[in-house]
Amino acid sequence: MKGKIPVTVLSGYMGSGKTTILNHVLQNRQGLRVAVIVNDMSEINVDTGLIDRSGALSRTEEKLVEMSNGCICCTLREDLLREVERLAKQGRFDYILIESSGISEPVPVAQTFTYLDEEHGIDLSSLCRLDCMVTVVDAYRFWHDFASGETLLDRQQAVSKDDTRDVSDLLIDQIEFCDVLILNKCDLVEEEDLQRLEAVLRKLQPQAKLIRTSHGRINPSEILNTGLFDLERASQAAGWIQELQKDSHTPETEEYGISSFVYRRRRPFHPERLARWMEEWPETIVRAKGMIWLATRHDTAVLLSQAGPSIQVGPMGHWVAALSEEEMERVLVAEPETARRWHPIWGDRVTELVLIGVDMDRQQVERELDGCLLTDEEMQLDWSTFPDPLPGAAEGNVPSV
Structure with missing residues (x-):
């Protein structure tokens, strides 16, 4: 294996379009050998099915790792560690792309790649380099979700009965900690409303690169091999x-x-x-x-x-x-x-x-x-x-x- 494998993490609330973006990147990856980890909260892995049908990835080659009924930032942290370690040690891949579940917070995921996990004896920082933290925002539904006043429990999206997080808090957590902000579904929003939402996002997260997309169409170079991630910088990036x-x-x-x-x-x-x-x-x-x-x-x-x-x-x-x-x-x-x-x-x-x-x-x-x-x-x-x-x-x- 030559050097550390770069990793990009896609975060974003449910329905924001992460999987569509993932499929588009895989279909336009220009020969890169990409290992994908999909972390899906639902029992039926709709995301996985979409990736399979895209033809960009084959399950038989063990490039796809499904992580069901859990969340990267909580119950499946150990699973994530072990899967990334396994894929990195194979030496068959140029890149690892992780699609977080819609309720995953990006900070613990980033820390997974930055610190030695003493409990499990795994040091991903020796095998991988976290290249880019990406957050996908649904331009069409953002204000509806943000102002809903609902919790993940209310929406039956919680990890457990003790998971009392508010939807608005989760949206802000995902926006405030990222290198690239993808504003997706822009075709469904009027230009003036889009500009106002963009201005709000820039105020909440002034350091991230902000990209508009429709139907998840993005140039893979915007989120792969960017060299953008820096933990200290990301920790200080929030607008407040x-x-x-x-x-x-x-x-x-x-x-x-x-x-x-x-x-x-x-x-x-x-x-x-x-x-x-x-x-x-x-x-x-x-x-x-x-x-x-x-x-x-x-x-x-x-x-x-x-x-x-x-x-x-x-x-x-x-x-x-x-x-x-x-x-x-x-x-x-x-x-x-x-x-x-x-x-x-x-x-x-x-x-x-x-x-x-x-x-x-x-x-x-x-x-x-x-x-x-x-x-x-x-x-x-x-x-x-x-x-x-x-x-x-x-x-x-x-x-x-």
């Missing part, structure tokens, strides 16, 4: 992360009413008022993510993540200012940026929330969020007495202020 790192003083040109900003405040939220505001979450905010400072959870930074109708709140970790003196000093020496932004009273406690929206009224959103902050009078009270209806409310008294 890019927004945090931007110079906030740079004025932004809005395209199709799509805008974003970072809400930064050095004053904690009153959890009850924030909860009430979240119940009436503005529909114009498509995506929000960041850390918030809650008055009732003085020691813990709280992660707020919203994708469409799905809003999640949970602990992110301790504020540096809540650590012991020794640990605090260690962090401040190791992280000069944290030290530079240190507040004499509150330390690193701050709210930094990125908001991305369509026709979003920034000033109104800021006014409403400011109204959820503690007032001057409340700043002097015992914060632990405030009602906290948000998920994961911490117990115990807040240090006196």
Whole structure:
């Protein structure tokens, strides 16, 4: 076997057209010997049947590996490891192409090719090179799925009864972590709507190469042997992360009413008022993510993540200012940026929330969020007495202020 075998992973929600794209690539692969792994959640492998009928792949040559009733990112991770290892060691292939199931998250798949799996003793990074993470988006159904408010359980697409993921969260996960975004079924959408959707996708994922397709027709060179994948770059590619790192003083040109900003405040939220505001979450905010400072959870930074109708709140970790003196000093020496932004009273406690929206009224959103902050009078009270209806409310008294 000459060198490491390059691998491309196709992700995308169910019905986005991954299999059509896969078939098109196989029919136009220009002599490349391609091994394909299809990961299908359904009992009847419709995807596999399509690949067989295409004539681009023969089962008898053991190039096709079916992975049924499971998901690459969860129950079949070991199967994926072993199949890729087996195919790579055969030395018969120039390329491995993986079609993830529609409910698979791309990050764990990418990690599979990047780290040694100590549990199973398999190091795919010594055999393969992850070349490209591709996400396919259904241009026709995207907004319908994104705004549905449904979970995978509601749609009977969950891995198990414990799989309570929201469809909108899954769509965002797939978009935010990729090298190439394929906007498929463009022939079914009006040009103006297509341009607006494209602008939203570029805001959610500014670093990915965005390609329009109809009927999955794509030049294979767009997703094979691209050399695009870099784990560190991909991990920092999401629009909300890019927004945090931007110079906030740079004025932004809005395209199709799509805008974003970072809400930064050095004053904690009153959890009850924030909860009430979240119940009436503005529909114009498509995506929000960041850390918030809650008055009732003085020691813990709280992660707020919203994708469409799905809003999640949970602990992110301790504020540096809540650590012991020794640990605090260690962090401040190791992280000069944290030290530079240190507040004499509150330390690193701050709210930094990125908001991305369509026709979003920034000033109104800021006014409403400011109204959820503690007032001057409340700043002097015992914060632990405030009602906290948000998920994961911490117990115990807040240090006196």
